[in-house]
Amino acid sequence: MIIENSKMEGSGNEAGAGAGGAFGAGKAGAPFDPLAFIKKPQVILRVVSWLFSVIVFGCISAGGTYEGVCLYNKDTNACNYGMGIGVLAFIGCIAFLVVDALFDNMSSVQHRKYAVIGDMGFSGLWTFLWFVGFCYLTNKWASTDKVWVDTQTEMGRNNVQAAIAFSFFSICSWAGLTVLAVMRYRQGSAAAFAPSYEPDPNAQQSAPYSSYPGPDSSDPYQQPPFSQPAPQQGGPEYQPPTY
Numbered sequence: 001m002i003i004e005n006s007k008m009e010g011s012g013n014e015a016g017a018g019a020g021g022a023f024g025a026g027k028a029g030a031p032f033d034p035l036a037f038i039k040k041p042q043v044i045l046r047v048v049s050w051l052f053s054v055i056v057f058g059c060i061s062a063g064g065t066y067e068g069v070c071l072y073n074k075d076t077n078a079c080n081y082g083m084g085i086g087v088l089a090f091i092g093c094i095a096f097l098v099v100d101a102l103f104d105n106m107s108s109v110q111h112r113k114y115a116v117i118g119d120m121g122f123s124g125l126w127t128f129l130w131f132v133g134f135c136y137l138t139n140k141w142a143s144t145d146k147v148w149v150d151t152q153t154e155m156g157r158n159n160v161q162a163a164i165a166f167s168f169f170s171i172c173s174w175a176g177l178t179v180l181a182v183m184r185y186r187q188g189s190a191a192a193f194a195p196s197y198e199p200d201p202n203a204q205q206s207a208p209y210s211s212y213p214g215p216d217s218s219d220p221y222q223q224p225p226f227s228q229p230a231p232q233q234g235g236p237e238y239q240p241p242t243y
Helices: 002-019 033-038 039-065 077-103 109-142 146-152 156-193
Strands: none
Touching: 033 039, 033 077, 039 077, 039 156, 077 156, 109 156, 146 156
16 A cells, blocks of 8 residues: 555656646646736736726626617617627636636646637637727717717716727737737747756766777787687697507
8 A cells, every 4th residue: 555655646746747837837736826826917917807898898788878779879789799798708807817826736738738728719819809899889989979979878978988998908908818828838839849858967978888809909818709729830730549
């Protein structure tokens, strides 16, 4: 049992060491540091994006409509689009904040890779959707009769314009999240192909084995193995013994 437990602990340490530092994260199993977590660039941008999404769908739901009529040129789809991407961005930010909190404790490099790819894809998609939403709402607001809006509600103009402004700010924040995710993915991909060891510059190279001395060697004690002296020319030939 002791041997099995030591093997299991050894394999767990190897997995943690292999996953340590992958995709911009620390060593797996390290204690959670709230202060270091809050200071991460992707966490700061995600909180900012979460706040922007709350403002957008809050302004449209609270003051973007009046008696069921959308103030964006009476286009209900414009209000629904703005609130839809705002709510989904709100949920997505919370989900990825949880992933960011658990990211350092993911012992599997493959799981970290999937998390970074998901962040990269979601952030890139929402950057595009916020860009479409900004253009859509701006176009509809430009075609809206502002006198009609002012007669319907006093705060309608401010809410509508605030939603458009924070839609533009959301493009910038989500684009920043996309860039950070791409950087983390490239960092993890580069680390996957890096050598797992570093040669010791102080290590001395072992000298090669010396070759066997030739027949002209000056050492009289080194003789070729299994060799016999050649018979001298003109010497006595072998004579069989007589009985």
